[in-house]
Amino acid sequence: MNEKTKALKAAFPYTIPVFTGFTFLGIAYGILMSSKDYGAGWTFLMSLMVFAGSAQYLAINFLTSVFDPINAFLMTLIINARHLFYGISMLDKYKDAGKLKPYLIFGLCDETFSIVCSTELPRDIDKNWFYFFVTLLNHAYWILGSLLGAWAGSKISFNTKGLDFVLTALFVVIFIGQWKNKENRKPAIIGILCSIMCLIVFGQDSFIIPSMAVILIALTIQRKEYTENKNLTEEGIQ
Amino acid sequence: MTLTPNQTILVICIVAIATMITRFLPFVLFKGSKSNNSYIKYLGQVLPYATIGLLIVYCLRNVNFTSPTYGLSEALAIICIVVLHYWKENVLLSIVAGTVVYMLLVQFVFL
Structure with a gap:
């Protein structure tokens, strides 16, 4: 073979x-x-x-x-x-x-x-x-x-009215799969909240780009917090 | 068809090119070297999860929560998906059932 x-x-x-x-x-x-x-x-x-x-x-x-x-x-x-x-x-x-x-x-x-x-x-x-x-x-x-x-x-x-919901269903299922792992929850919540916020502020036709920017900023801040927490715990141990 | 055949071909090419940019870019940017930038690595870990959140909100952007039917079809279908997915953990079943429930709701219940 x-x-x-x-x-x-x-x-x-x-x-x-x-x-x-x-x-x-x-x-x-x-x-x-x-x-x-x-x-x-x-x-x-x-x-x-x-x-x-x-x-x-x-x-x-x-x-x-x-x-x-x-x-x-x-x-x-x-x-x-x-x-x-x-x-x-x-x-x-x-x-x-x-x-x-x-x-x-x-x-x-x-x-x-x-x-x-x-x-x-x-x-x-x-x-x-x-x-x-x-x-x-x-x-x-x-x-x-x-x-x-x-x-x-x-x-x-x-x-076929409503068949396009298949895309939403797909994302919801992916989201649940990710949610089961606790580590993924913070970024998932950041994604949802930042998007909803931008949807309200910028409206349904132009909220995507602002959402991406806000998500990126939120995740960056979250990272600093994450490393600081990590450093503090390490100092505590020493 | 709303667009002319030429416009349709153009749209298909644009969608294909944009998709390929997202797939090829990392291999072009980090050619020959493994990405060892810790910030990029961190983003690689968390961004996929945040993105799915954004995509869900995007899919539901046209739902009107302040007037009938207050997004009830969407809410019920999503609840159905969540319950089913925790119970059976079958991706295909959850997607099919959620979509069918939604279709039934918008076609027969909340007109």
Whole structure:
């Protein structure tokens, strides 16, 4: 058995949960797109080129409102800003990936990140090919799911009002998952409170950038407090 | 379709490029060296959690809490997700159930 087949066989079981998740989210996405009169071709193009669920859901807003490329650009940067931190965590793992590296980075979505960063591989598996197949399989599930949705949306017609709540539900579920770890709670609360504050002050159309700035400031202050507390405890021990 | 096909292609390219910037930037910035700046590391630890908070608020930005239906559909659907997720810990189930509950509420209950 050559090393690629071996890596593919090792990668597949890890991607099964993503398969179910992406199928549903992808179908919902395809249906939403077709409910706005964007057929399978557009859905395919989007899922192939962007491969970022939340940004693609968000992009439906850009496609259905007044043409505003700058807003589309900024909102996508903001919604995907978390990828910066995935990238920082993957610098080491992906450093010897060679010709596979561009695709690995291209496909570093939340789910791929969580598999790659949490998996300990047996020695006889080529890790770069393993990462490659995890990324490729997830990408394929996402494209297939959204195409299935686009097809279903064109065949069956039902009231899709409220289906866009799937994005909110996704974030709430991620939030709960993070909340279970106590260390994550302070930054999570900072994120919510600063955003609500900026929403009230700046209004619903322009609160995102101020929120990011305020969150960054709050987290920076929080860090000082954190290190000071740490130093105090250490002095106390001495 | 609200946009022309050309505008649509442009929007798709912009969304793709912006996404790629967020994915490639760390690898470009810290090329060849591991990030050993403690501030960046700290942000890497806490920012993902704060960001999700921001995204939830973003999703709910158009909810009007001062007039009917006072965001009741959203509140009920989120409560349903929280309860279900603590109980079953199944990501897909929580998302599907929360979305279906919300759809039923906005389509049949709070019109």
